[in-house]
Each structure stands twice: as C-alpha cells, then as structure tokens.
Amino acid sequence: MAKPAPIRLAGTIAVTALCAALASKAAAQDGSVVLNEQIQLGEVLSGQxxxxxxxxxxVTVNNAAIGNRIVGGTEGQDLAFRNRQTGFAAAVAQTRLNMAGQGNGRTTIVTQARVNDTTVAANNARLALDSEQAxxxxxxxxxxxxxxxAHHLNGIAMTSAAYSNSLHAGGRNTVVTGTVRQLATQATVAETYAPARYVPGPSQFHAEATTNNVQIAGTGSSGQRIAVTQDNQAWTSASSVSSLANAHQAATTASAAGNRATLYNAGGSQVxxxxxxxxxxxxxRARTFAYDYGDLRAxxxxxxNEATVGNADIWVEVDNRQINTxxxxxxxxxxxxxxxxAYIGANATGNSVTGYACSDCSGVVRATNSQINQGAVSATATSTLTGNSRALITGTTATGNAASFYVTRPQ
Structure with missing residues (x-):
C-alpha cells in the first residue's frame, strides 16, 4: 500500500463538480451519502x-480544542461516507486549577486537543468509508x-489527551469497507502536572498522545474489509508528573504512540x-513522588507503530507493514x-502487531507481516524508596519488533 500523499486543495469549481459527480453516482444506489470537506487555517485555542x-x-472540568470535527451515523440504512479533513494550524487546550483550600468532592479534569476528529457509525447497515485526514x-x-x-479529600482524576488525527467508526450488525488514510507532520504533545499536599481518595494522573489514531469496531453480525494507512512525521510525547505529600492510592501513567490502529469484529470475516x-x-514519561503513601504507581x-486486529468469529486476514525510523x-x-x-513499569516498542480469531468457532488466522525498526528503543525505570516500605514491584521491556498471531477463546 502506498504512503498517503498530502491532501491537495482543489478550486471551488473542481470541488463542486466532484461532489456533484459523487452525489449523482450515489443517487443511483440505495442508502445515505455524506460528502465532507473541512479545512482549518487558523489556530484553535481552548483554555480554562x-x-x-x-x-x-x-470540581469537574472538560476542556477541548478541535480543529475539524464531524459526527454522523445511520440506523437501518447503508451509508457511503467520504471524508476530507485538513488542519493547517495547531489545536491547543490548556487547563489550570488553583485550589487554595480543599475540595471535599472529587476533582476531575479532562483536557483534549485534536486537529482532525471523525466519528461515524452504521447500525444494522453497511458502512463504506473513504476517509483522508491531514x-x-x-x-x-x-x-x-x-x-x-491543596487538599483533595475525595481524590483526583486528571487526563490530558492529544491526537493529530483520530477516527472512530463501526456499529452494530454492520459491514465496514473502504480505506482510511492519515498524515501528520507536526508534534503531538500531552502533559499532566499534579502537585498536591493531601489526597486520601483514589487518584489517577494520565497523559496520552497518539499522532494518528484509528478505531473500528463492529458488534453483532458484523464484518470488515478495510485498508488503513498512517504516516507520522513528527514528535509524539506524553508526560505525566505528580508530587504528593500524602497519598493513599495514586497512579501516574503516560502512553504515547506514533501510529495506532485498533480493529475489532464480532460476527463475520475480517480482512x-x-x-x-x-x-x-x-x-x-511517568514520574511520581509521595512522602507517605499506601499504593503508589508510575x-x-x-x-x-501499533496495530491490533481481533475477531470473535472464524476468519481473520491481516496484511501488515510497519516501518519505524x-x-x-x-x-x-x-x-x-x-x-x-510501590509499582513501577516502562514498556517501549518500535513496531507491534497483534491478530487473533475465535478458538471455539474453529477460527483461522492468515497473516502477512513485514516490520522494520531503525530507531533506538529504550525503556528505563528508576525507583527510590528512602524510608519504610512493604513491597516494590518493577518491570521494564524494550522490543524492536513484536508480532503475535493466535486463536483465542472469546471473552
């Protein structure tokens, strides 16, 4: 499969003619048609x-900055979905909380930034995808x-999530076909910073950065025949830092991926x-400090590159190509x-692919796999306990290329 080319901007006449031609073609078929073109030229900033x-x-905060976004779906009627999203400027979301005293309830902060975002579903119908995001x-x-x-008496939940391109598609009793292409040339960065004095409730501090993200899921009687192409050309960074004087149960986590594709199917063939x-x-990077703690995790x-293709039915066919430089x-x-x-863990992988089918249905997996990793891969964990502790559990894994194909019992 070829790499995605940068999306070229067409003139008004050309775009109108293209849309008219596609609409005329679709009119001869049964079902709904969505022709979407979105171009974002200026920065999108959201701050609280x-x-x-x-x-x-x-105290609950939701803060999101999104350059281009489309949401759609259909029930009982086939859908042809043609999507073109191009973002030329940054999407930036920032949230700051200054609590001078204490919070008796739970503190929840969710901050998201997405340059291009697509969500489309078809239930009891077919979904034909032709999507490009740049x-x-x-x-x-x-x-x-x-x-x-500050004192956060009922705990804290903080999440920062950044995506350059994100697509969610699928549905119930649906067959998803077509192509998805994603290209990103600038940085994708998520940062969570959480200092506090007293946190007796459960706390989670998380940062997630995924440059190109595709998730396609079909439940019920479903099937997939789809091609996904992702190209990341820039820095991807997730950083989560917490510093707590007294924490009963606190987890600080970070997850970063250049390209991630997750496809799940429940009841038909998957190609x-x-x-x-x-x-x-x-x-x-995940970093945490606590003077007194009950359960502390980093x-x-x-x-x-990460790809996961799973089917709860008989047939899975995967043609996988991954290059990480x-x-x-x-x-x-x-x-x-x-x-x-205390628990600490670090896992780093250049390329990863997983494919599986159902064992109870005499499942079959056919896979063609090509993985090339040219970049350095490192995973390091540092633990420092200066006083009395009960247990310390650590683990690190660094892998250049990882592939797993198997037949499994459904959950």
Whole structure:
C-alpha cells in the first residue's frame, strides 16, 4: 500500500463538480451519502483557569480544542461516507486549577486537543468509508494543578489527551469497507502536572498522545474489509508528573504512540490491510513522588507503530507493514519515603502487531507481516524508596519488533 500523499486543495469549481459527480453516482444506489470537506487555517485555542478556595462538592472540568470535527451515523440504512479533513494550524487546550483550600468532592479534569476528529457509525447497515485526514498543525493538551498545598479529600482524576488525527467508526450488525488514510507532520504533545499536599481518595494522573489514531469496531453480525494507512512525521510525547505529600492510592501513567490502529469484529470475516510509517521520535514519561503513601504507581509505555486486529468469529486476514525510523524512549520514575506498596513499569516498542480469531468457532488466522525498526528503543525505570516500605514491584521491556498471531477463546 502506498504512503498517503498530502491532501491537495482543489478550486471551488473542481470541488463542486466532484461532489456533484459523487452525489449523482450515489443517487443511483440505495442508502445515505455524506460528502465532507473541512479545512482549518487558523489556530484553535481552548483554555480554562479555575481559582477555587474551598469546594464542598465536586470540581469537574472538560476542556477541548478541535480543529475539524464531524459526527454522523445511520440506523437501518447503508451509508457511503467520504471524508476530507485538513488542519493547517495547531489545536491547543490548556487547563489550570488553583485550589487554595480543599475540595471535599472529587476533582476531575479532562483536557483534549485534536486537529482532525471523525466519528461515524452504521447500525444494522453497511458502512463504506473513504476517509483522508491531514494534520499540518500541532496538537497540544496540558492539565496542571497550581497549588501544591491543596487538599483533595475525595481524590483526583486528571487526563490530558492529544491526537493529530483520530477516527472512530463501526456499529452494530454492520459491514465496514473502504480505506482510511492519515498524515501528520507536526508534534503531538500531552502533559499532566499534579502537585498536591493531601489526597486520601483514589487518584489517577494520565497523559496520552497518539499522532494518528484509528478505531473500528463492529458488534453483532458484523464484518470488515478495510485498508488503513498512517504516516507520522513528527514528535509524539506524553508526560505525566505528580508530587504528593500524602497519598493513599495514586497512579501516574503516560502512553504515547506514533501510529495506532485498533480493529475489532464480532460476527463475520475480517480482512484488514495495515500500512504504518513513523519517522518522528516517541517519548513517554511517568514520574511520581509521595512522602507517605499506601499504593503508589508510575507506569509508562510508548510505541512507534501499533496495530491490533481481533475477531470473535472464524476468519481473520491481516496484511501488515510497519516501518519505524524514529526512536522510542520510555521512562518511569518513582520516589517515595514511607509507605506500603510501590509499582513501577516502562514498556517501549518500535513496531507491534497483534491478530487473533475465535478458538471455539474453529477460527483461522492468515497473516502477512513485514516490520522494520531503525530507531533506538529504550525503556528505563528508576525507583527510590528512602524510608519504610512493604513491597516494590518493577518491570521494564524494550522490543524492536513484536508480532503475535493466535486463536483465542472469546471473552
């Protein structure tokens, strides 16, 4: 499969003629037709700053910056979906919370940045995809707590997520066919920073950066015949940092991927072609510190190219090609004084592919796999416990190319 070419802008007459030709062709067929073209030329900025003294109940923040977005679907009628999204400028989302006193309820912060975003579904119908997404601007998402002396009595959940191109498709009792192409040339960065004094409730601090992301899922009586092409040419970084004086149960996690394609099918044949190329460096860092703790965790993972193709039915056919020339660097750092259990892990992979079918239905997997990794892959974990602790569990894995094809029992 060829690499995706940059999307060329056509003149108004050419675009109108193209849409008219496609509409005329589709009119002769049964079903619905969506012809979408979106071009974002200016920066998209979304910011929230909260100054709170004492909160008797919850503090919940949702903050998103999206350059191009389309959402659609159909029920009981076939859908032909042609999508063209081009983002020439950055999508940036930033959230800052300054809690001067204490929060009695749970603190929840979700910050997202997406240059191009597509969601389409077909239930009890066929879905024909022809989608192209090109991101020439950066995606940046950042969440931060400004006051390290605050008390969050019912715990914290903080997530920063950045995607240059993202597509979700599928449905119930659907057959998904066609092509998906994604290209990104600028950085994709997610950062979470969380200092606090007292957090007796469960806490999660997460950063996720995926430059090109495709998720296609069919449930019920479904099937797939799809080709996915992803090209990442820039830096992908996820960084999550927490510093807590007293934490009962706190997990700090980071996940970064240059290209990620996840395809799941429930009840029919699945024929998938994957072509992933990642030239940019991928970095993932999870760092945490707690003076007193009960359960403390720092977990990070990073991958240049990742493909997962799974079918709960008989037939899976995978044609996979992955090339990673950018390095993958994953770091986890855990520091604690007095506490109980500490967990730390770092996993780094250049190229990864997984394909599986159902064992109870005499499943068959046919796979053609080509993986080339030219970038350095490293996974490091650093643990420092200066006082009394009960347990420390650590693990690191660095892999250039990983492939797994098997037949499994359905869940």
């Amino acid at each position: 700053t909260l100054n709170v003294v004492d909160a008797r109940q919850q 991101a020439y601007g950066a995606a940046r998402a950042a969440s931060a707590l400004d006051n390290p002396d 998938v072609g994957i072509d992933q190329t990642s030239h940019g460096q991928v970095t993932s 977990l990070a993972d990073g991958v240049g 950018g390095g993958v660097q994953v770091e986890a750092d855990l520091r604690g004084h007095n506490g109980y259990d």
